[in-house]
Amino acid sequence: LWLECARLHDGRAAQAVLARAVVKLPLNVKIWIAAVALENELQNKKVVLRRALELVPRSVELWRAAIELEDAEDAKILLGRAVECVPQSMEMWLALVRLESHTNARQVLNRMRQVLPSEPLTWLTAARLEEAHGAPLESIRKIIDRMLVSLKLGQVVISREAWIAHSVSCEAAGALGTCKELVRTTIGMEVASEDRLDTWLADAESLLARSPPQPATARAVLDY
Secondary structure, three states: OHHHHHHOOOHHHHHHHHHHHHHHOOOOHHHHHHHHHHOOOHHHHHHHHHHHHHHOOOOHHHHHHHHHOOOHHHHHHHHHHHHHHOOOOHHHHHHHHHHOOHHHHHHHHHHHHHHOOOOHHHHHHHHHHHHHOOOOHHHHHHHHHHHHHHHHHOOOOOOHHHHHHHHHHHHHOOOHHHHHHHHHHHOOOOOOHHHHHHHHHHHHHHHHHOOOOOHHHHHHHHHO
16 A cells, blocks of 8 residues: 555655654565655665665565675675675575675585585585586585485485586576586486486486577486
8 A cells, every 4th residue: 555655646755654654664665665766866876775674684685785886896795794684595695606706606605505505506616616617527526426415314305406506507607517516416316227228318308408508418328
């Protein structure tokens, strides 16, 4: 109702409606986002978002909106706070990793693994980071193997289809070594020994038939 009321007004009148709305419903994220959208000045948008985050620090949507308004250095500061407030948000962790230097990104990923040990993306991001900085295939292999041990300890079950999707994502990101090692360790899951050849050939054909085709993942399957 508050949002609809604001929609029926213009300019300062709409701002006045939302100013009352955030007093009445201070935890409503949609109202805060609408209030930000009505501000014309960048600094005013930032002020509104920071007030919103004081009241609703666990909103990923508010953190995302605030971070989008900042340059890289200030975004890193906000993301550092965001991962403390919403530690389960992969989006915030990965955004922080992308902005950090190699050394700092490693530290962020270590913290990320402590918080989300059963999330494969924490490990795959680490493997891709090391590959991007010239790590040998052996190092990437160790990260993948440690990932599988960690997931097993956490009793996390991931399907073959999901692992293939992760491999394709690695290929799309240019991390062909990580893609190959991931295929090596997961492509045999859930496949009976007598069905392996047919299954793997079907996997490769399916990968090549996609739009766009995924030749590196298909090659890794066939190499295996």
